[in-house]
Amino acid sequence: MTGGSVAGGSVSDWSADEMMTVAAARALVGHTACFVGIGLPSTAANLARRLHNPDLTLIYESGTIGAKPSVPPLSIGDGELAETADAVVSVPEIFNYWLQPGRIDVGFLSAAQLDRFGNINTTVVGPDYRRPKVRLPGAGGAPEIAASCGEVFVVVRHSPRTFVDRVDFVTSVGFGDGPGHREQLGLRGRGPVLVITDLGVLQPDPDRCELALTALHPGIELETVRSATGWDLAVADGLRVSEPPTAEELRVLRDLTPTQSTGDSRWAT
Amino acid sequence: MAELTTLAEAVAALVRDGDMVALEGFTHLIPVAAGQEIIRQGVRDLTLVRMTPDIVYDQMIGAGCASGLVFSWGGNPGVGSLHRLRDAVEHEWPAPLRLEEHSHAGMANRYAAGASGLPFAVLRGYVGTDLPRHTANIAAITCPFTGEVLTAVPALNPDVSIIHAQRADRRGNVQLWGITGVQKEAVLAARRSLVTVEEFVDTLEPRPGAMVLPTWAVTAVAAVPRGAHPSYAQGYYERDNTYYQEWDAISRDRDTFTGWLDRHVFGSAVGAP
Numbered sequence: 001m002t003g004g005s006v007a008g009g010s011v012s013d014w015s016a017d018e019m020m021t022v023a024a025a026r027a028l029v030g031h032t033a034c035f036v037g038i039g040l041p042s043t044a045a046n047l048a049r050r051l052h053n054p055d056l057t058l059i060y061e062s063g064t065i066g067a068k069p070s071v072p073p074l075s076i077g078d079g080e081l082a083e084t085a086d087a088v089v090s091v092p093e094i095f096n097y098w099l100q101p102g103r104i105d106v107g108f109l110s111a112a113q114l115d116r117f118g119n120i121n122t123t124v125v126g127p128d129y130r131r132p133k134v135r136l137p138g139a140g141g142a143p144e145i146a147a148s149c150g151e152v153f154v155v156v157r158h159s160p161r162t163f164v165d166r167v168d169f170v171t172s173v174g175f176g177d178g179p180g181h182r183e184q185l186g187l188r189g190r191g192p193v194l195v196i197t198d199l200g201v202l203q204p205d206p207d208r209c210e211l212a213l214t215a216l217h218p219g220i221e222l223e224t225v226r227s228a229t230g231w232d233l234a235v236a237d238g239l240r241v242s243e244p245p246t247a248e249e250l251r252v253l254r255d256l257t258p259t260q261s262t263g264d265s266r267w268a269t
Numbered sequence: 270m271a272e273l274t275t276l277a278e279a280v281a282a283l284v285r286d287g288d289m290v291a292l293e294g295f296t297h298l299i300p301v302a303a304g305q306e307i308i309r310q311g312v313r314d315l316t317l318v319r320m321t322p323d324i325v326y327d328q329m330i331g332a333g334c335a336s337g338l339v340f341s342w343g344g345n346p347g348v349g350s351l352h353r354l355r356d357a358v359e360h361e362w363p364a365p366l367r368l369e370e371h372s373h374a375g376m377a378n379r380y381a382a383g384a385s386g387l388p389f390a391v392l393r394g395y396v397g398t399d400l401p402r403h404t405a406n407i408a409a410i411t412c413p414f415t416g417e418v419l420t421a422v423p424a425l426n427p428d429v430s431i432i433h434a435q436r437a438d439r440r441g442n443v444q445l446w447g448i449t450g451v452q453k454e455a456v457l458a459a460r461r462s463l464v465t466v467e468e469f470v471d472t473l474e475p476r477p478g479a480m481v482l483p484t485w486a487v488t489a490v491a492a493v494p495r496g497a498h499p500s501y502a503q504g505y506y507e508r509d510n511t512y513y514q515e516w517d518a519i520s521r522d523r524d525t526f527t528g529w530l531d532r533h534v535f536g537s538a539v540g541a542p
Binding site: 038039061062063064073074075076077078079081082083088090091092095096099100123129131132134135136137138139140141142143144147148169170171172173176181182185186187188 | 295296297320321340341342343344346347348350351354355358359370371372373374377378380381392393394395396397398399400403417418447448449450451453454478501503507508510513
């Protein structure tokens with residue numbers, strides 16, 4: 001999918017994925033430490049460090065704290081992460097000493113399925129865990145990232161297959177069944193406060209905890225987002241239109257990903 | 270003291286049908302050559318354990334070595350699914366595969382408890398997810414001091430743990446550096462252990478941040494140059510990303526996979542790419 005017509009009728013030449021990555025990178029302004037998942041979150045976090053937030057500490061579950069890769073890594077354990085990190089610690093240490101006590105202010109995740117309460121499924125598609133329609137990679141670090149980071153940003157492409165009314169399997173808890181559920185479970189972080197897609201931005205309604213559309217990316221019709229969402233999507237008052245990517249944002253992003261797409265094929269079937 | 274031996278002899282001596290076996294490595298230093306030697310020796314009915322089963326576990330599962338998998342993330346990092354793992358889970362080919370599924374935090378703590386000689390570990394984890402409904406080895410536990418309800422997971426004590434390291438001296442002291450994942454815990458938790466190394470050296474020069482596993486904590490050490498390929502060994506060779514990308518097509522189809530297995534595992538010498 002290419003471009004979107006912007007105000008004045010001119011047609012831009014950025015892709016929907018680029019808009020998504022740029023929007024996700026902007027969301028990291030003002031944050032200190034980010035626990036980064038692989039794929040789309042990693043590209044966005046690296047863009048943020050280049051552009052908006054040079055002091056952002058990138059933490060990967062492989063145990064690299066303060067990694068400064070020159071290109072987004074293909075895996076969360078690429079050698080350049082260790083070579084450029086402030087510190088490399090063991091995997092038990094990264095989860096027990098750094099993530100678990102709530103030292104990391106933002107967790108950056110993707111999803112194979114995401115529901116109206118921001119719950120994430122990366123385990124199985126289909127109602128029967130033992131006989132899944134699609135076996136996905138599983139939990140990885142996500143359940144504890146979603147529980148223990150100060151807040152969670154989700155970056156994921158918008159489609160009815162992904163944006164479902166209820167996830168088939170709760171791998172990582174968003175707002176659970178709705179208001180009060182995180183508190184009842186004793187989860188310390190605020191949960192998924194921001195969902196950035198290739199079509200727009202969703203944020204939880206403060207009272208109902210249900211994800212509502214708060215911004216459309218330039219050139220995207222509301223109806224397009226509604227038909228790509230598997231529940232009756234609420235639209236927040238004062239729906240915004242995202243600022244299009246600047247030339248500088250596009251230059252740095254394309255410089256960062258010269259040979260690879262910004263895409264995340266880890267859920268490819 | 271660790272026995273210095275060959276990969277084939279070590280696998281024959283240490284890995285038995287029905288064992289629980291952990292080949293650990295977190296993207297870096299994955300003991301791929303050892304996994305392929307297990308395939309060559311036709312070991313069966315293994316319960317494979319690993320936080321991040323990737324393509325060497327895909328190969329072992331597709332080759333019929335495993336009847337169970339204990340894991341927290343199974344995929345081809347940055348590429349997509351593990352097709353042999355999925356075929357086993359979705360269609361029971363070449364055999365059914367029991368899954369025991371955790372989160373990374375849970376698995377890391379299970380190894381740490383095993384290495385510590387404790388029966389279980391405590392963490393803040395899994396709460397509100399669907400994992401405890403399907404994984405029996407996750408339980409609630411009340412803190413005896415504060416009354417807070419936390420999560421317990423049992424220790425992992427594999428029959429055999431296998432890791433790959435950069436080098437060892439001729440007494441069998443092992444040195445590894447870079448991303449060292451959960452390898453120390455995996456070795457110390459296991460009843461028997463095998464370390465494959467890039468090379469033997471006369472003296473292990475100290476390196477900042479390097480981990481040393483003393484020879485008396487390891488069962489066997491074998492030199493297997495490029496034994497972590499297509500993953501990488503920091504200071505020796507880079508990750509072969511093309512291999513990971515090509516594995517997607519090779520592993521999608523059963524016949525293509527078995528043809529690959531015949532040529533590259535059964536038809537090759539130890540450690541060959």
